[in-house]
Amino acid sequence: MQCNNFVRQLDLAPSPDSQDPYFTDVTAHLRVCEACRAKMSRKLDAERAIRMTMESMAPVPETLLTSVISATRAVKARRSRWRSWTAIAASFLLVIGLSASGYTYWKQSQTEAAVERLCVLSIRNHEVYHNPEFAVSDLVQISKWLSGRLGHFVKMPELLSIASATGARRCVLGEHAVAVVNFEVDNKRSSLFSFYPSQFGVEGVITPPKFEMGYTVAVWDENGVGYSLVSEAPVEKIKAMFASGHMRN
Numbered sequence: 001m002q003c004n005n006f007v008r009q010l011d012l013a014p015s016p017d018s019q020d021p022y023f024t025d026v027t028a029h030l031r032v033c034e035a036c037r038a039k040m041s042r043k044l045d046a047e048r049a050i051r052m053t054m055e056s057m058a059p060v061p062e063t064l065l066t067s068v069i070s071a072t073r074a075v076k077a078r079r080s081r082w083r084s085w086t087a088i089a090a091s092f093l094l095v096i097g098l099s100a101s102g103y104t105y106w107k108q109s110q111t112e113a114a115v116e117r118l119c120v121l122s123i124r125n126h127e128v129y130h131n132p133e134f135a136v137s138d139l140v141q142i143s144k145w146l147s148g149r150l151g152h153f154v155k156m157p158e159l160l161s162i163a164s165a166t167g168a169r170r171c172v173l174g175e176h177a178v179a180v181v182n183f184e185v186d187n188k189r190s191s192l193f194s195f196y197p198s199q200f201g202v203e204g205v206i207t208p209p210k211f212e213m214g215y216t217v218a219v220w221d222e223n224g225v226g227y228s229l230v231s232e233a234p235v236e237k238i239k240a241m242f243a244s245g246h247m248r249n
């Protein structure tokens, strides 16, 4: 069997019908060898799964990462010389190359990206909609109404003190139906979105009020309930409404 001669190229080839002259031998071999075709297809499936996970910004399951790292470690040992190829599937190598600290860093930057995305979604929603479906100022009534509207208990935050609301509505943020409470701070419009932190990949996140895209925004996870706040009031004004030291920094 000549399959062993193709181990390295098989690992690097971006597809079974790559036009890159470097892969001519292996693509020719793939046309006649069923075993290597199966190997190739498993490799492409793994790459695709990783790419999709990375794009979705969901955390990569530890098992997937471990399986890829251990699988490639065996392959790596056989490589005598490492050549850099732009044709290499970048996402695949990115994951192989991740050390433990690299993985932590990647996860952290992923959370930052998730917070950023959530802020943008919240700001866009705040900009577009201002008419509450339920125009009531009492927060207890709002909580009840939203709970019925969303089919699960919608809790008001304890860290942020809102004296009274201008109303509430249900809205779609990204792919999820979430609750929104509208209120004013010195006549400046503000929207407080409430959701499950896992829906947006912001579990355990605490992002104190900051200025972003012309608004004051904040994101936090309060005992398993996620909140994102968009306000037209200044950052300092919003910070003063928080009970927690974390959120005032």
Ligand SMILES: [Zn+2]
Pocket: 002, 003, 029, 033, 034, 035, 036, 037
């Ligand atoms: Zn073969």
